[in-house]
Amino acid sequence: MTAAPACWRVNLPLPLPDVFKATLTATLSPAQAGVTVSFFVANQLVGTAVTDATGTATLQAGLNPLQILAGSYTAHATVGATMLQATNSLTPCLPPV
Numbered sequence: 084m085t086a087a088p089a090c091w092r093v094n095l096p097l098p099l100p101d102v103f104k105a106t107l108t109a110t111l112s113p114a115q116a117g118v119t120v121s122f123f124v125a126n127q128l129v130g131t132a133v134t135d136a137t138g139t140a141t142l143q144a145g146l147n148p149l150q151i152l153a154g155s156y157t158a159h160a161t162v163g164a165t166m167l168q169a170t171n172s173l174t175p176c177l178p179p180v
Contacts, residue, residue: 084109084110084111084112084120084158084160084167084169085109085112085169085171086107086108086109086156086157086158086169086170087108087110087171088171088172088174089105089106089107089156089171089172089173089174090105090174090175090176090177091103091104091105091146091151091173091174091175091176092105092175092176094145101145101146101147102146102147102148103145103146103147103148103150103151104143104144104145104146105143105144105146105156105173106141106142106144107122107129107130107132107141107142107144107156107158107173108139108140108141108142109122109139109140109158109160109169110134110137110138110139110140111134111139111160111167112138113138114134114137114138114139115134115138115162116133116134116135116136116138117133117134118133118134118138118160118161118162119132119133119140119160120132120133120134120140120142120158120159120160121158121159121160122142122144122157122158123156123158123159124144124146124150124157125149125150125152125153127150129142129144129146129156130142130144134160140158140160151173151175153173154173154174155170155171155173156170156171156173158170
């Protein structure tokens with residue numbers, strides 16, 4: 084499994100507590116549909132997504148100010164009896180709004 088680099092943006096208008104938003108993506112190889120992927124930022128579960136036919140799971144996550152300081156996110160999935168994990172960066176988008 085691989086995780087794509089992600090960036091966060093200010094979520095306007097400011098809905099609390101999810102002041103920031105990010106698109107988190109993980110891809111299984113070989114591709115497998117229907118696998119649940121859990122996404123974590125700062126060791127906190129921010130949501131889950133299910134892989135599509137290409138093996139890709141995408142989550143639109145709402146993040147709080149402490150989570151954007153983490154600098155990375157991790158995706159976890161279990162395929163059969165195998166636990167998979169991938170980590171990548173979580174940085175500000177340019178521009179961040």
